[in-house]
């Protein structure tokens with residue numbers, strides 16, 4: 050049994066490629082635009098599915114033209130959509146994204162239907178969730194639903210991973226301490242611990258604090274510097290890869306999806322992190338979010354070329 054459940058968001062990404070942000074009152078021409086399927090939960094589910102994972106998705110879509118496309122997209126990658134439901138009279142989640150020519154991005158999210166994923170939806174899926182090895186969570190849905198999912202996972206002996214994105218202050222440490230895997234980036238780690246984080250050394254100190262509070266495995270994604278592990282298996286860093294980045298949007302989600310897939314196959318954390326660093330590096334060389342995630346075969350070629 051190595052099925053993964055993702056309980057989380059889906060969004061329609063409205064990606065504008067820009068030279069710079071316009072000033073207040075200024076109209077500025079931008080060089081390009083693309084629309085795509087996104088949302089942190091959906092991105093992580095698709096990354097895992099593209100690599101061959103068996104994925105169950107719990108999510109909500111709206112009552113609009115985006116919903117059919119999102120559902121079709123999940124199905125295209127073989128994701129189980131029995132618990133992806135439409136919410137009448139509500140818009141789908143939407144994310145206007147601005148990507149600069151230096152590859153960095155700014156993202157707005159409008160949760161829309163994602164705010165309607167509730168604890169009762171977890172209860173409705175409980176027998177299917179019990180067949181999963183890992184539940185993967187992010188923070189683009191209601192916090193109450195995230196906390197309920199953590200409690201559900203612990204009650205049922207299912208491993209649970211939280212990617213605390215987008216960053217939210219004041220998370221319940223009683224819930225965080227129950228996590229098996231906690232995978233923040235540096236900004237999220239700083240906000241959650243209240244400690245300064247600006248590189249591997251300070252990330253190590255902040256991650257140790259979370260492990261002391263009870264989290265079994267803390268993995269900090271460090272962008273081009275790779276990823277850092279602190280937890281039951283000790284402390285180690287996986288180095289980053291040097292690639293020509295074009296669009297970093299969704300790179301963190303690529304890491305989580307790839308990590309979840311590989312860890313659920315064999316339980317080898319260091320190997321799953323090494324592959325996730327590479328998968329995330331590959332993703333920044335392409336444009337868009339899910340569109341930049343490779344399937345298993347091109348990813349294997351990329352690994353062979355390193």
Ligand code: RIB
Nearest residue numbers: 060087088089144299338
């Ligand atoms: O992590 C990238 C994602 O953040 C985008 O796909 C966007 O939808 C927002 O959720």
